[in-house]
Amino acid sequence: MVASMSEPKSPHQAIMKSPSPGELLLVGRVARAHGNRGHVIVNLDTDFPDARFTVGQVLHVGVAGSFEPRRIASVRFHQRRPVIALEGVDSMNAAEALAGAELKIAAADVAPLPEGTFYHHDLVGCEVRDRAARVIGRVTGVEGTMERSRLIVAGPEGRDVLIPMVAGICVKIDPASRVIVIDPPEGLLDLN
Numbered sequence: 557m558v559a560s561m562s563e564p565k566s567p568h569q570a571i572m573k574s575p576s577p578g579e580l581l582l583v584g585r586v587a588r589a590h591g592n593r594g595h596v597i598v599n600l601d602t603d604f605p606d607a608r609f610t611v612g613q614v615l616h617v618g619v620a621g622s623f624e625p626r627r628i629a630s631v632r633f634h635q636r637r638p639v640i641a642l643e644g645v646d647s648m649n650a651a652e653a654l655a656g657a658e659l660k661i662a663a664a665d666v667a668p669l670p671e672g673t674f675y676h677h678d679l680v681g682c683e684v685r686d687r688a689a690r691v692i693g694r695v696t697g698v699e700g701t702m703e704r705s706r707l708i709v710a711g712p713e714g715r716d717v718l719i720p721m722v723a724g725i726c727v728k729i730d731p732a733s734r735v736i737v738i739d740p741p742e743g744l745l746d747l748n
Contacts (some may be wrong), residue, residue, distance in 0.1 A: 580616050580623060580660035581677055583608045589651035590639050595630075596651050598638045598659060603701055608661060609638040617642065618658035678731040684709050684719065687727070687739050693717060695736065707736070717745055 584598040602608050609631050616623040626642040633639070645651055666675060676698040684692040684707065696716070697708040705721040719725060719738055728737035 575616070575662050575664075577623065579663050581663050581666065581675070582658055582660050583615070584638070584659040586617075586654045586657045586659065587637070588655050589648050592648040593641070594646040594648065594651045595639050595641050596645075596654055597634070598640060600637060605633070605636075605638060607667075609640060614661070615642070616660045616662070617654065618660065619654065623658075623660065674729065674731060679707065679729070679736070682729075682731060682734045682736045684736045684738060687737060692719075692738065692745065711745075718747075719744070 583602040584600050587597040587599045589595070590597045598609065609628065611628055611631055613628045614625050615628060617626050626644060628640050629643050630641040631638050642654075645654065663677070669675065679695050679698055682695045684695060686692060691712070693709040693711040695707050696710045698721075699706045699708060699718070707719040707721060707726075709717045709719055711717045719740070725738055725740055725744070726736060727739050728735070730736070
């Protein structure tokens with residue numbers, strides 16, 4: 557059974573709509589139900605859990621390919637993971653139905669970052685080149701946290717190349733131009 561918006565529990569739920577999927581950013585995934593009152597444990601996919609998981613925050617919950625907006629009714633952290641209650645999800649069965657669901661926020665809700673830091677979604681799709689302008693591939697994802705991020709680059713031979721995001725290797729990152737210039741140490745591109 558999937559929780560639905562067909563019978564809103566509050567006037568806020570009745571008027572909320574999810575932006576298109578391209579306007580949503582992943583901040584976590586439901587790991588599993590917690591307790592018997594509809595709470596869920598979240599596996600994080602954000603460097604800002606305290607900002608993303610607050611009472612009143614709207615999360616767009618992805619189940620079966622569609623997203624429904626849900627407001628966070630309560631939140632606490634257990635072993636560095638949020639345990640949240642979502643409006644309209646008030647039973648263990650409803651919470652269990654959300655296992656594996658993606659939790660996203662509207663892209664318009666993200667704050668600007670300090671210079672030299674980037675949201676993962678700003679880097680995905682960028683072309684990666686070396687200093688000689690030779691194309692290495694295109695960024696398909698970013699692994700890790702702010703301190704230890706790696707670019708996942710789809711290379712021309714169809715294999716992924718992992719590029720550490722450190723100043724000595726990623727010498728120019730320009731999301732506006734969709735280009736990242738790297739100066740890889742000898743052998744880095746052959747490791748993957």
